[in-house]
Structure formats: C-alpha cells, structure tokens
Amino acid sequence: MQPAIAVRELTKSYAEGSAKVAALRGVDLEVRSGELLMLVGPSGSGKTTLLSIMGCILTASSGSVQIAGREITGLSEKELPAVRLQNIGFIFQGFNLFPTLTAAENVELMLDLKGVPAAKSKKRAWDLLEQVGLGGKQDSFPSDLSGGQKQRVAIARALAGEPQIILADEPTAALDSQTGRNIMQMMSELAHERGRSVVIVTHDSRVLGFADRTVKIEDGLIAPSEVHEPAVPAGLLVHGMSQPTLNLA
Amino acid sequence: MLLAAVLGLVVGFVVVAQTIYATTVDHLKEFGTLKAMGAPNSYVYRVIIKQAAISAVIGYFLGMIVSMFVVHASQKGGAAILLPLPMAVGMFFLTLVMCVGAALVSINKVTRLDPAMVFRG
Numbered sequence: 001m002q003p004a005i006a007v008r009e010l011t012k013s014y015a016e017g018s019a020k021v022a023a024l025r026g027v028d029l030e031v032r033s034g035e036l037l038m039l040v041g042p043s044g045s046g047k048t049t050l051l052s053i054m055g056c057i058l059t060a061s062s063g064s065v066q067i068a069g070r071e072i073t074g075l076s077e078k079e080l081p082a083v084r085l086q087n088i089g090f091i092f093q094g095f096n097l098f099p100t101l102t103a104a105e106n107v108e109l110m111l112d113l114k115g116v117p118a119a120k121s122k123k124r125a126w127d128l129l130e131q132v133g134l135g136g137k138q139d140s141f142p143s144d145l146s147g148g149q150k151q152r153v154a155i156a157r158a159l160a161g162e163p164q165i166i167l168a169d170e171p172t173a174a175l176d177s178q179t180g181r182n183i184m185q186m187m188s189e190l191a192h193e194r195g196r197s198v199v200i201v202t203h204d205s206r207v208l209g210f211a212d213r214t215v216k217i218e219d220g221l222i223a224p225s226e227v228h229e230p231a232v233p234a235g236l237l238v239h240g241m242s243q244p245t246l247n248l249a
Numbered sequence: 250m251l252l253a254a255v256l257g258l259v260v261g262f263v264v265v266a267q268t269i270y271a272t273t274v275d276h277l278k279e280f281g282t283l284k285a286m287g288a289p290n291s292y293v294y295r296v297i298i299k300q301a302a303i304s305a306v307i308g309y310f311l312g313m314i315v316s317m318f319v320v321h322a323s324q325k326g327g328a329a330i331l332l333p334l335p336m337a338v339g340m341f342f343l344t345l346v347m348c349v350g351a352a353l354v355s356i357n358k359v360t361r362l363d364p365a366m367v368f369r370g
Binding site: 055078082085086098109110157 | 278279282283284285286287288289290292364365367368
C-alpha cells in the first residue's frame with residue numbers, strides 16, 4: 001500500500017541576508033495511512049519546515065514529495081492550493097479561527113471552499129461539531145469558547161474537507177494538560193479509527209505517548225537513533241478514557 | 250468646479266485605498282489561513298472585492314443622504330444645488346469603480362502573502 005506522504009532526499013534552504021541557511025538537509029520519511037506520527041526536535045531543527053513542505057505550503061529546494069502517490073514537487077504555486085484543499089487538513093497552534101464567524105461558520109468556510117452547497121454545508125458543519133463534542137456551541141463565536149473548544153472547532157474544520165492527511169503544528173501548546181490529552185485522544189482516533197494520516201509537530205513531551213512513531217529532527221536531518229515505535233499502539237493505551245472524544249456513530 | 254471634482258475623486262480613492270489596505274493588513278492572518286486551507290488566489294480576491302463593493306454601496310448611500318439634505322437646504326438659498334437622477338446614478342457607479350480599484354492595492358499585498366506565516370504562532 002502506498003504511503004499517504006513520502007518525502008525523499010528533501011532539502012530546503014533559505015536566504016538570510018547574504019548567507020544561505022539549510023533548514024532541511026536530505027530528509028527521507030514516509031507516513032502511512034492510519035498512522036499518528038510525531039515530529040519532535042529543538043527549535044530551528046526544521047520540523048515546521050518539513051510540515052510546511054508536506055502540507056504543500058512551502059516548496060522544497062530539492063528532493064521529492066509525494067502526496068497520496070502523486071508527485072507534487074514540480075507543481076506550480078497556482079496548483080498547490082488545489083492539492084491542499086483535496087488532501088490535507090491543518091490544525092494550528094493558535095487555532096487560526098475567524099473571529100467574526102461562529103463555530104459553524106468557521107467549519108462551513110472549508111465546505112464553501114470545496115463548493116458544497118450552503119444548506120448541505122450547514123448541516124455537515126453542525127454534525128461535525130457534534131462529533132467533536134461541541135453540540136450546542138455551533139452558534140458561539142471563538143471569543144466565547146475555551147482553548148480546548150477552539151481547538152475542537154479547528155479539528156472539525158480540518159475534517160470538513162474529508163482530507164486523508166491531517167497536519168498539526170503544536171496543537172496542544174496553548175492548552176492545559178487535561179485539555180491537551182483530550183485533543184490528542186481525538187487525533188489518535190482520527191488516525192486509528194478513521195484511517196487518516198496524522199502528523200504532529202510538538203514540543204510537548206506529555207503527548208508523546210499517543211504517537212505510533214516519533215521522529216526527531218535535528219539540524220535539518222532525521223536523527224538516526226531517534227525513531228521510536230511504541231510496542232503497543234497509542235490508541236490502545238488510552239482506550240476507555242471518559243472525556244469527550246470523537247463520536248463516530 | 251471640474252478640478253475640484255477630480256481632486257475629490259483622487260482624495261477619495263487614496264482614502265479608500267488606505268482604509269482597505271489597513272483592514273487587509275489587520276486580517277493578514279485570516280487571509281494566510283484561507284490560503285493554507287487551499288483557497289485559490291481568485292477566492293481571496295473575491296473576498297477583498299466584495300468588501301470594497303459593500304463599503305462603496307454603504308458609503309454611497311450615506312453620502313447621498315447627506316447630499317440630499319444639502320441639496321434640499323440649498324433650495325432656500327441664492328444658489329440651488331442640482332442633483333439630477335442620471336448624475337446620482339453615475340456617481341454610484343463611479344464610487345463602485347473607485348472602491349474596487351482602490352482594493353487592487355490590497356489584492357497585490359495578499360497575492361504576495363506567504364501562507365507559511367500561519368505556522369508562526
């Protein structure tokens with residue numbers, strides 16, 4: 001089975017003044033369907049750059065990137081938004097919700113981008129928010145929601161386009177421990193019960209136990225001894241938590 | 250009189266352009282998020298142009314309300330101000346064109362926006 005994401009010999013360099021900075025120096029990585037992969041490493045190691053390239057937000061300097069078996073490295077800037085829209089959902093550290101839109105409208109925005117008719121998108125948005133435990137909050141504005149609730153709206157929005165790949169940049173950084181665990185439980189279910197490929201960049205050591213695989217990035221390379229695969233999938237370790245999780249009924 | 254009208258148009262254009270530009274800059278994070286979600290540039294342009302058009306319509310009607318008062322008041326004075334219907338209609342379209350044209354400055358800003366900025370906290 002082909003991997004959902006495959007990067008080969010990936011490099012990325014930035015110009016900083018007259019100097020050239022190598023953010024990634026030859027990364028090889030595959031992410032399988034139904035896998036929750038965590039990218040860890042010190043600040044400036046290249047984690048977010050790698051995530052951005054996987055997410056077709058940044059283009060690589062060299063190397064190959066395949067999304068769902070399709071080579072995307074040769075695509076133009078105009079073609080990349082369509083790849084993101086069809087295949088990838090994003091979850092951000094700062095939630096990145098639109099403050100003047102309600103929770104449901106934030107989710108509907110993704111559906112509007114995909115051309116879903118208004119009546120259908122409203123129903124789907126409401127259903128998705130129910131699934132992430134926000135029934136009754138569909139008409140709330142982001143300013144009326146807690147951090148955990150905002151991140152649930154962000155998850156619902158990321159899922160609205162039915163992407164195969166979910167990319168999350170520090171999704172628990174702005175959340176307390178319990179809320180962070182609840183969010184990670186949802187991410188784990190997205191991978192293990194919905195078959196999505198979930199890639200998370202994190203500094204949060206509290207959530208590493210949820211990963212199927214942890215990859216450490218250092219100085220733009222995958223540290224050779226730092227690929228951990230837990231003996232028991234993290235989804236099983238946290239099975240049975242009583243906190244609100246995804247309702248997959 | 251014509252020079253005053255042209256100057257008024259130029260000043261109006263600059264003020265609208267600056268206002269829409271300032272609003273766009275204030276919402277760069279939202280535009281960046283839209284682009285990261287997969288919105289093509291054309292979608293983002295439509296958002297900005299719609300915003301400019303709505304501002305034009307609201308501004309025009311507010312301006313016309315004030316103008317009607319001035320026109321009405323001038324009837325009692327020595328020099329009545331005339332505002333024939335074709336002129337009022339023409340002003341509407343001119344206002345629309347001016348506002349949408351002013352939005353082009355903001356469109357340029359958003360076109361060059363790097364969607365990777367959404368990952369910077």
